[in-house]
Amino acid sequence: MHSVLSLNSSAGPDLPPHHSSNLLFHLILACLSSRANTYHLVALCIAYSLHLPLLVFVLYLGLKHRRGQKSSHSDVFTYHSIAMQLTEFLGLVMLCCGRYTDNLLVMYSGMLIGMVTLPGKALFHLLTCVERYLAVVHPIAYLGLRQAGRARIAYISIACVWLLSLVCVPVTFHIEYLAINIVAFIYLGFYLIIISYCSVSVLCVLKRPGPGGVGGNRDQSKQRAFYTIVVIMGVLMLRFGGNLIYNVIYVLHGAGDQCVLLTFMFWLDMPSNLVLPLLFLHRAGKLKFRKSG
Template sequence: MQHNFSFNSTANDCSNYSVNHVLGISIQLTRIVVLVPIYTLVFYLGLQQWRQHHSFSTASHFDIFTYNMAALQLIWVWASVISILSSFTGIPQTVEMFPFLFCIAWFGENFFHVLTCLERYLAVVHPITYMRLRKARGIRIRNISIVCVWVLTPLLSGLVYVNFHPQFLVSFLTPFGVCLAAVTFCSFSVLYVLIRPGPGEGGRNGGRVDRSKLRAFITITVILVVLWLWLGGILVSYTLYGSYLVGMDVKCSLMTCVYVFNIPSSMVSPLLYLHRAGKLSCSWYSKG
């Protein structure tokens, strides 16, 4: 069964362009070289935390979400390796495994972005509820949410993998659109709280902004920006791919290069995690 899927080789027509193969391999290798060290450090710090406490009970929700996203990125690494091997071997089985693994990592990454933003949203907009959810009940809800992500992503990936055709792109992007809408809602809700004084506060703080709320807003907004960047790359590439004004070689190169727009989305959570762990320095995001 041949699937007309994959940003690395969207159509069988692209298989005739050697430049497209070289470009695809280069981007996949770049992704591996850039992301694997970052997520390896995340795993290392997580392992250290587990050794110190013999559990993750003291870990924040954000940390747990980041560990799970790191595990998802390992799936993407395997998908990249399979993509590279398929470029050299041309074995149908390796070619067909790539879109399924890619979708698992992509859907899961977006869902964990939403969970991260919802956690920050609750911390700022509903602080009392958030404090209650930091205890056993909140940990239970968090764990159930994580299990749901790991169960839902293979199901969605299988649905896309089996039924994909050019018109199915709308269904493919629908979960992404829902995630983007949720993150946008969280961002604007937190911004509203930042610019609006709380009950009884008036102007007594002299215009100063609560640093913890500001960090929550920065976290959500950075995630929002990289998700919009990823969506923009997809839409522009597919729009140009359907244009009669662009040559086939350029179309194939564009569909291959669209992967580049996802790299920031895959990097944002681990980089924020490493900053929280004191491994990165950033004055505008300091704990202050």
Template structure:
């Protein structure tokens, strides 16, 4: 879904199908809504987001609120980690996506142009933020493993200030992305977004390789019990960064398909719709990886609870 889809909505919302000669004037996925299969897929996607993922996101925010209350009632408690803070903001971002999807789908059912436009714009808020919060999480884990002394200093007031500034910048970019899409109408800033994702993937892969190198080459001071604890910490960081790298690679492919469909003039409409549906499916894991990793760290996943306790 992209803001460029809001162009010529009066025509695309008309019950009559959009002719292939005019399809280049609109984002192609709106044309796909004329097919029964695409209509079912979008509705199912919205249903899963609202019925299953939305309560999941609320649970994580509730856990964050409980942790915040405990920290203020018992000042001696350990401060919230940077990774957890990034996860909370990621979840808030995903909630925007849920409501944008609901607004878009409901507007399409009742043929409301205003709801469709609202859904498109709200949904677009999440695009750069998802990638950047993943990137910030990997950078935080990279510092913790590769540069532990610098990381320990950044856990204090200076580090919190840098983290908060980074989060504010990400949110500003998210809302600025909506305005950028509006400026590019009836096209979409495909190259800009794919370039951003490409840079973030390079950063994440660098973090993953660096952590793997440190994991396979322990420091001279890591002996005995200390060596085992440090190795476990490095392994958790490596698994986290690796999981994020995999889902972001899937997201890069999926979003690249979504944004590039209108450029693929050599394929028929049914083939393009199939590619679009596949692209949307590939973006789902990136919405779940940080929340699932968060629950794993907190020992809330039954399948991982024993491993978490042993760590």
């Protein structure tokens, strides 16, 4: 198999100029010139493909809910998050195909498509957390908004996420990798603060006893919701906290072995990809756990 880097001379005018080894595109090319990292890429494609049945099932249920007008705004965020994941999978497949056919244009196109999802998936997690916070901690103000008003805000937010994601793609590919990591450090810190605050606030409300000490099924439902939020918060903290640590290491200590860190980041993101689809299935009553004992 020829080295991918050997194809730079035939890349064509549409590819970014090779004037800096810090450009993300050339960093990924350098990583994929290693056979071990190429195998990691294939393993990522296989792992992502295992998610496809779950994602398709959620979209199928979502289509049925839309016909019955049963979708909440959290559900709509989930549908768009899944669209982001499918876009990311398409980019990974194109990157993998381009690597094995030594076609730089296909690889570059795959990276462009995959990069759309970097800010978008995180923002949909953020929007879901904020909506949950408003619904649980400020229910009167949340319900005081008309359904049409909440829907308008939700769809404007979704449009802004997609627009921001598309705008970030050319910027990400044409600035130095150090600058990317500094910007990522700032927005990941922002994500962690907002998600932590919203999740902890919801957990505090769920821990309070109901009016008059109401028990029974309602208390069990609150307890299940409490544990669900704890798990979601843990997975998101693992994802964003791990990415934040990666950016801190790069900014403070320089490049090091970037290929290992990049691969680690991709695998670290994978559990968080399942959060919104599984939460959707849980709300739809498709995930039922029998109580032991």
